[in-house]
Amino acid sequence: MKEKWSVLEQHMKTHGVHTLLITDPKHVYYLTGFLSEPHERFLGVILIQGREPFMIVPALDEEAARSASAVTEIYTHTDTDNPYQVLKQALRGSSGILGLEKNYISLARYEAITEALGGKGTVDIGPWLQAMRVRKTDEEVGKIKHAVSLIEEVLKQSLTKVKVGVTENELVAEVEYQIRKLGADGPSFDSMVLTGDKTALPHGTPGTRQVAPGDLLMFDIGVYAAGYASDITRTFAVGDISAELQTVYNTVLAANEQAIRATRPGASFSEIDLAARQVIEDAGYGPYFIHRLGHGLGIDVHEYPSIHAGNHDKLQSGNIFTVEPGIYLPGKGGVRIEDDVLVTENGVAVLTTFPKTLTVVG
Known part of the structure; x- marks a missing residue:
């Protein structure tokens, strides 16, 4: 898993991206080992330059995530929480330029994320992940x-x-x-x-x-x-x-x-x-x-x-x-x-x- 994060960190440096927000459940599994179908609930793994990756998962998946994931810092949200406020608090500061999977994320979710986090623009990280996934380990x-x-x-x-x-x-x-x-x-x-x-x-x-x-x-x-x-x-x-x-x-x-x-x-x-x-x-x-x-x-x-x-x-x-x-x-x-x-x-x-x-x- 660490090798995958290292590749992403290098892309972040090259493209000036401060924060990666990965929400496709398949990519969350690929990067953490935690496989889940959250349906309409928010699931994401986040990488910030200079910080270990962390996850935000529905509260009902917390035990499974802690058991399966290689990521140890995990935040949760209940069905009555605003997950984007949980995300904002977990970031502990500015999100800078955001890296997002533009082929996966919906317009409604994109607007909710950018409204909560602000930020200085977005970069599509889909091609980074595609290039990693195309060669199987x-x-x-x-x-x-x-x-x-x-x-x-x-x-x-x-x-x-x-x-x-x-x-x-x-x-x-x-x-x-x-x-x-x-x-x-x-x-x-x-x-x-x-x-x-x-x-x-x-x-x-x-x-x-x-x-x-x-x-x-x-x-x-x-x-x-x-x-x-x-x-x-x-x-x-x-x-x-x-x-x-x-x-x-x-x-x-x-x-x-x-x-x-x-x-x-x-x-x-x-x-x-x-x-x-x-x-x-x-x-x-x-x-x-x-x-x-x-x-x-x-x-x-x-x-x-x-x-x-x-x-x-x-x-x-x-x-x-x-x-x-x-x-x-x-x-x-x-x-x-x-x-x-x-x-x-x-x-x-x-x-x-x-x-x-x-x-x-x-």
């Missing part, structure tokens, strides 16, 4: 690997319930039962199970559609465990599928594998997107790959980097992101194959291990 990699292992076991167990006539909603219920049974904190996003021509909807909504012979069946699922996310998609065949859908599957698999081969330090995110996209275009399905190749993965299930043809930033060791090409044929079906990958010093490690060859289920 060994500890973070271990937590993401654990989340990956859990979701793969969830998928394995859920597939045993697949049979002709079962509904998408019933399979989603099984997925989320297994998520809790196997010890994850919860799903990292709304679990998605689609069958038949609904698999042509990249973000379709599960419903009462029943699994039928000749269908494609898509699971896009993930979990949070110890504050870190996993995300996996696999597409299966229910009995015999058409030759066209088999071709689509094989094309998506080839695109997935080509993008992974292109993943290495120094390559650009645009390069790996285009590596997958070229495979799909060469097969004649270019117009049916309608989204980016992937997204960063960590304490958020979707975080920087965004893997698309317009992102020319370079890959660095420690980056973790998804590789998830897809082809979606309206009225027929779609295939997406998604892996979670880690950029290493020499190349890439694929964290997801669930088989990708076309598998018949049900």
